[in-house]
Amino acid sequence: MASRKDVAELAGVSPASVSYYINQNGYVSKEAGEKIQFAVDKLNYTPNAIARSLRIKDSKQFVFFCNDIRNPFYSQLVHRATKVATEKDYTVLFSPVVDNEEHIKKMVSFQVSGVFASNNHMNVNQINNIAKRDIPVVLLRDIDWPDLDESVSQIKVLFASIMEEIVEHLKEEGAKNICYIASCSSLNIGKIDSKTTAFIKASKDIKHSVLHNISATADGYNSFLEAFKEDPSIDSVVCTNDGVALGVLKAAEKLNLSVPEDIKIIGFDNSSISQYSNPPITSVDINSDEIGKIAVDMLLSKTKKETVEDVIIKPKLIIRRSSKKIKHFYMEITK
Amino acid sequence: MASRKDVAELAGVSPASVSYYINQNGYVSKEAGEKIQFAVDKLNYTPNAIARSLRIKDSKQFVFFCNDIRNPFYSQLVHRATKVATEKDYTVLFSPVVDNEEHIKKMVSFQVSGVFASNNHMNVNQINNIAKRDIPVVLLRDIDWPDLDESVSQIKVLFASIMEEIVEHLKEEGAKNICYIASCSSLNIGKIDSKTTAFIKASKDIKHSVLHNISATADGYNSFLEAFKEDPSIDSVVCTNDGVALGVLKAAEKLNLSVPEDIKIIGFDNSSISQYSNPPITSVDINSDEIGKIAVDMLLSKTKKETVEDVIIKPKLIIRRSSKKIKHFYMEITK
DNA sequence: CTGAAAGCGCTTACAG
DNA sequence: CTGAAAGCGCTTACAG
16 A cells, blocks of 8 residues: 555655645645656555544544434435535444444544434433533434533424324324334333324323334234234324334234224335335325435534534424325325 | 543553553553553543554454445345444444545545445446455445456355246246346446346346336336336336335336236345235345345455455245235235 | 654554 | 553644
């Protein structure tokens, strides 16, 4: 691997001039520039980003802690975020390991320029420790943490209002007993996500129940089979994501229940699964693509020490045939 | 941010001793160790990974170039790979930007320990350039590159045999005209992926066609609508992934075609979409989870200069109701 | 316009 | 058992 020194030698200039030339700062004569460019091409030289990072005390790497990119919500978010980061000449360190103190420390120790995290599987201290090191942090807030370091910027999704809208819609369609299938675990105190909290609050006037710790399609399928056996009066299921909703739909089919007549199903994320399943599934559009872009933009602003306001995301309910009887069949395909 | 020097001062030892203590090499007395540990805790010290990387000329970062993690095949692969890498104390730099020469150079310039790439959206030179820098490279081979640097290790999926199996199966079910929907673009010479090549070869005795450059569900939906309008004799569709297959299924529904009687549909990746859709979709299990683990294991071995054999993956055809009339309805749910 | 020099925070052979 | 010193490949204020 050619280093800056090799380039300088070949070009017959000092190493400093090579730096000045590469970074387009400082003065370097046209003649010297040409010699340097020739040497750079010849040696296929790329500046060592690690050395540069150490010197300027910034690696231009953002860390993304996302518990599970197999969830389309996150894969979309990370996809867009990495694209935007790349355009701005940043690079992203991705990690799905979110509950290991040592690992988090390690990721951050790469003199990282900023950290994005979704807080449903982390704890406040982990986030606060990063923020205390003066590293910009943007949090996709799922759980309300009163003692969060105030330097942390948040992206908040308005689950309270959308859950009210969902419950209202289900009531209009005749729901009497709603089951919510949550991805968060009920066991960990302080880890009930705001989606679940919002559901419980929105359902105070109607019979309801919550199933915890389910996020895969297969788990949705099995857990609904079980839940329905225990309580056949369940007539509506709201699911933490579309994959789970698809599992519930399949379970309903297995139980010979008609959707939406016997059982109404609602998912989250408005993924292609919900648009294209049969019947299409009512879902909530949270625009994770946009959140990915927003997250990087916020990180970038924080990097420049600009003041960054928290961002509020207002989800949209997309009603489809899994929750509403629609007389004339039509294709519910958005966009 | 506390540095090693701060710890040394607080503990009353030399910076070198701190290093020896942290890295568990060299000798440091029990007494000195205790003082150092105290200082580390007090200052919440974490060694600077960038400085360490520069010194040992290795960042313990792997780069993953994956064109689109929104595709469940890749999100599963990357998910598992990052988990395994983390266990081994490596970190992963993820990038979906795969066609930008400068960006690739930049990622690699972090004194990276290894690179994983899927080659369907890159070119040989990009890969060879990395390999020439003596960086371990593992390639998920989609396109056959004769002039690939021989230091590159490959994971090859046996598409030839599985495509034969698929075409055979479709013929048995009465297929006369098969359409393959490919994600690769036909425009770029040398970029036809081996899946497409394998399909064309397997279909030499039957009428067939290929649609290019389609990888999202919506595109699958629209492209099939169009293709069927042009050629209503199409009775089978093989799709590059399950998402596309779901789109085709929806299009068939829209056209009032019965599946599998009028039109047989086959997807790829055996994702939960294919297992849980209605009807369930015949698909090909490639075990991307396992590939993620294998990729990191190979990278790790190459890092230790061990000889690494190429790996052959044999996909499995999972037949479901979208391609085969099954008399007694049952749930085709694997695992 | 150009280069010598200090320093980013580490590791590690070497001398004591 | 411990520490002074060289060096990883850069950037950048400073002197010429």
